[in-house]
Amino acid sequence: MSEILQAIASRRATKHFDPEYRIADADLTAILEAARRAPTAFNIQxxxxxxxxxxxxxxxxxxxxxxxxxVEECSALIVMCADIKAWEKDPARYWKDAPEAVRDGYVGMIRSYYEGREQVQRDEGFRSCGLAAYALMMAASAYGLQTCPMDGFDFDRVGEIINLPSDHEIVMFVALGREASAPRPRGGVLPLDAVVQYDSFA
Ligand SMILES: Cc1cc2nc3c(=O)[nH]c(=O)nc-3n(C[C@H](O)[C@H](O)[C@H](O)COP(=O)(O)O)c2cc1C
Structure with a gap:
């Protein structure tokens, strides 16, 4: 099996991290670099x-x-946040390396797609963070580390603690570190045909 498939198959949500373990700055940076390669619509990152x-x-x-x-035992707690207004914050920077005509085209498309569509702006941020969270989790596996995706917290209170900007939303946490104990057996996996349909829902 390829290493990617192996990482996907073996990943578990870690409930107890080794509180003594400290991730090296370079490793954390590399994992964050990998996460930010996750795709976003119109590349708005x-x-x-x-x-x-x-x-x-x-x-x-x-x-x-x-x-x-x-939250306390992991080596790095990463609060995945969406900048809901990223689409209107100098969008040319998302295409800075593209030819001018391409860049101008995208800036126009971004504006016409998101302007006045609050729900779309929010949904898009959550999609982006979901993809980035999983990329981060897979990158952590490549460094021999474990993760726990989390949304079991009071979003408003955490927003106050981290001084969340008013145009950002917290999407989830990813706790990252070295597991202290082996995970319990899996709770259960649905049969494939319970989650996959073809062409349309019956
Ligand atoms: C969005 C999301 C939120 C979660 N929140 C928590 C959480 O707050 N605490 C926790 O211990 N696990 C949390 N989990 C982990 C799930 O319980 C776990 O992924 C699920 O039971 C499947 O187990 P596995 O990841 O080990 O295969 C969360 C997972 C996801 C995807």
Whole structure:
């Protein structure tokens, strides 16, 4: 099996991380670099990764996350945020390396697609962060590390703790580190035909 398929098949949500383990800065940067290669519509790169390493911030966030230990025990807690207004913030920068005509074309398309469409702006941010979160999780596997995707927390309280800008939304956490114990057996996987349909729903 290819290493990518192996990483997908073996990934589990880690419930207990080794609190003594510290990820090297270079490894964390490489994992974040991989995550930001995740695709976004019109290349607007509307994901923002807030890396929480400060112990006091972690303690406060844990208290807003039903006391889940991963928040403090992981080596890096990454709050995946969407910049809902990325589409209108100098969109030419998303196409800075493209020929001028291509860049101008995209700037026009971005404006006409997102302007006045609040739900689309938000949905797009969540799509982008979901893809980036999984890319981050797979990159962590490549470094021999484990992750836990999380949304078990009070979004408003965490937003206050991290000073979330008013035009951003928290999408989820990815806790990242070295697992302290083997995961429990899987809870259950649906049969493929329960999740895959062809051509239309019956
Ligand atoms: C969006 C999302 C939110 C989750 N939130 C939490 C969480 O708050 N705490 C937790 O321990 N696990 C959380 N999980 C992990 C799931 O419980 C886990 O992925 C699922 O049970 C399948 O197990 P596996 O990932 O080990 O295959 C979350 C997963 C996702 C995708």
């Amino acid at each position: 509307n994901y923002r990764f807030l890396v929480v390493r400060d112990a006091e911030q972690r303690r406060r966030i844990r208290a807003a996350a039903w006391d889940q230990p991963q």
